[in-house]
Amino acid sequence: xxxPSAAIIVIGDEILSGRTRDSNxxxxxxxxTRAGIDLREARVVADRSGDIVAxxxxxxxxxxxxxTSGGIGPTHDDIxxxxxxxxxxxxxxxxxDALAILAAHYASRGSDFTDARRRMARIPEGxxxxxxxxxxxxxxxxxxxxxxxxxxxxxxxxxASVLPGITGGRPLLSQTWRILRGEGEIxxxxxxxxxxxxxxxxxxxxxxxxxxxxxxxxxxGENGPRVAEAVARLAALYPA
Amino acid sequence: xxxPSAAIIVIGDEILSGRTRDSNxxxxxxxxTRAGIDLREARVVADRSGDIVAxxxxxxxxxxxxxTSGGIGPTHDDIxxxxxxxxxxxxxxxxxDALAILAAHYASRGSDFTDARRRMARIPEGxxxxxxxxxxxxxxxxxxxxxxxxxxxxxxxxxASVLPGITGGRPLLSQTWRILRGEGEIxxxxxxxxxxxxxxxxxxxxxxxxxxxxxxxxxxGENGPRVAEAVARLAALYPA
Numbered sequence: 001x002x003x004p005s006a007a008i009i010v011i012g013d014e015i016l017s018g019r020t021r022d023s024n025x026x027x028x029x030x031x032x033t034r035a036g037i038d039l040r041e042a043r044v045v046a047d048r049s050g051d052i053v054a055x056x057x058x059x060x061x062x063x064x065x066x067x068t069s070g071g072i073g074p075t076h077d078d079i080x081x082x083x084x085x086x087x088x089x090x091x092x093x094x095x096x097d098a099l100a101i102l103a104a105h106y107a108s109r110g111s112d113f114t115d116a117r118r119r120m121a122r123i124p125e126g127x128x129x130x131x132x133x134x135x136x137x138x139x140x141x142x143x144x145x146x147x148x149x150x151x152x153x154x155x156x157x158x159x160a161s162v163l164p165g166i167t168g169g170r171p172l173l174s175q176t177w178r179i180l181r182g183e184g185e186i187x188x189x190x191x192x193x194x195x196x197x198x199x200x201x202x203x204x205x206x207x208x209x210x211x212x213x214x215x216x217x218x219x220x221g222e223n224g225p226r227v228a229e230a231v232a233r234l235a236a237l238y239p240a
Numbered sequence: 241x242x243x244p245s246a247a248i249i250v251i252g253d254e255i256l257s258g259r260t261r262d263s264n265x266x267x268x269x270x271x272x273t274r275a276g277i278d279l280r281e282a283r284v285v286a287d288r289s290g291d292i293v294a295x296x297x298x299x300x301x302x303x304x305x306x307x308t309s310g311g312i313g314p315t316h317d318d319i320x321x322x323x324x325x326x327x328x329x330x331x332x333x334x335x336x337d338a339l340a341i342l343a344a345h346y347a348s349r350g351s352d353f354t355d356a357r358r359r360m361a362r363i364p365e366g367x368x369x370x371x372x373x374x375x376x377x378x379x380x381x382x383x384x385x386x387x388x389x390x391x392x393x394x395x396x397x398x399x400a401s402v403l404p405g406i407t408g409g410r411p412l413l414s415q416t417w418r419i420l421r422g423e424g425e426i427x428x429x430x431x432x433x434x435x436x437x438x439x440x441x442x443x444x445x446x447x448x449x450x451x452x453x454x455x456x457x458x459x460x461g462e463n464g465p466r467v468a469e470a471v472a473r474l475a476a477l478y479p480a
Contacts (some may be wrong), residue, residue, distance in 0.1 A: 002473075015269070015282075016269055016278075016279045016280065016281075016282065017269060017273050017279070018266060018268075018269030018270035018271075018279075019273075021266045022265075022266070024260060025262075025284070026261045026262070027256030028258075029255070029256055029257060031258075032258070033257050033258050034257075039256045039257070039258075040256065040291075041256070041283065041284065041285055041291070042255075042256065042283065042284035043281065043282065043283045043284075044265070044281065044282035044283075045281055046280060046281070050278075051281070062444035074479070163390070194467050198262060
């Protein structure tokens with residue numbers, strides 16, 4: 001049996017103009033190689049609906065999995081979710097579970113849940129949400145297309161959420177604990193936790209938004225009670 | 241009138257596997273933006289003839305200029321020239337001018353002009369050569385497709401050769417002077433030369449091959465006698 005195949009579509013005018021240098025393509029290329037998945041093609045397309053639809057439809061017919069990066073934020077040029085719905089010919093609307101995640105996230109920070117932010121709860125029909133431990137706004141998978149954020153720390157966290165389900169391993173359970181300290185301050189304790197729970201995967205994702213610094217720690221594993229135990233230890237060390 | 245449009249196709253398994261991180265896409269994106277050309281799409285494809293042919297034919301029909309990077313070296317997996325000939329439906333064969341450039345280059349180093357190196361003189365029919373001031377083996381342009389090397393220093397030098405002809409400026413004349421010293425040693429003199437010949441573009445491209453370190457200095461400009469004068473000054477400072 002040959003390896004599963006994949007493509008990545010990086011979406012964003014800022015990459016094509018050279019203002020930003022993409023790093024997600026190279027990150028994903030390495031992650032897929034480690035997972036035994038062949039990356040067959042990579043593309044960068046503009047923030048234009050027709051270009052996104054064409055690239056998604058051409059690649060999803062050819063490879064087992066398509067990953068996209070970028071265009072799912074709150075601003076007017078974030079059109080990826082609509083373009084994916086158009087590519088699949090399905091509807092798109094605000095989804096209750098995504099809305100609840102976003103509402104809780106902004107409430108926990110005392111930030112306004114503006115209409116612009118509310119746009120990030122618009123998800124194509126039939127999609128499954130992808131967890132975002134860094135900044136809450138979820139990605140989603142529809143068919144064999146996995147739609148993720150462009151910000152590298154968020155993209156990388158979403159790849160960690162999606163890959164295990166693709167490689168045919170047992171689905172991973174995950175829980176996130178948010179700590180209002182920098183990674184450097186908690187690295188020692190995280191290292192000890194990783195030693196004691198070597199059967200789990202413990203990821204740390206620094207965040208900095210609106211003057212709040214901190215680290216989201218994501219604990220992933222096949223064994224639910226073990227995941228809960230590790231998170232309980234984190235909660236005891238760093239109460240909310 | 242809208243800006244000319246472009247696409248880049250990066251060719252190479254090593255990019256898709258994540259072993260190498262491509263830098264040519266970002267370099268070209270910035271260079272095109274400065275030149276007022278819109279980069280519409282970027283792709284990375286594998287070293288597979290069918291993939292290269294499909295990507296070249298899809299993009300060359302849609303944009304004014306297609307740039308490719310990679311796959312024109314001496315080894316068996318360097319199949320770009322053949323794939324471009326196939327994409328255009330033209331023949332390919334060893335070309336006398338390319339052969340002469342390569343033969344002179346290896347003779348000047350006392351290196352063998354092996355059959356593998358001779359492969360780099362195979363150029364599709366009807367193509368125009370692109371100068372390679374770093375390592376001699378030329379790129380080529382066929383129709384609106386510009387085929388360049390993957391090694392970043394060579395790619396960047398070839399972009400400098402090709403861009404002026406595309407942006408509708410007068411064609412640039414260029415001469416190369418090869419100096420067996422590092423850039424650091426000659427930077428002072430090069431700076432004075434650039435000051436005295438502000439109407440010319442003076443590029444320096446370090447090389448290191450088979451134990452020989454040095455710098456190729458490329459002098460480009462519209463005025464042939466001025467170019468020759470600047471190169472004569474270099475030759476007096478740094479005799480061959």
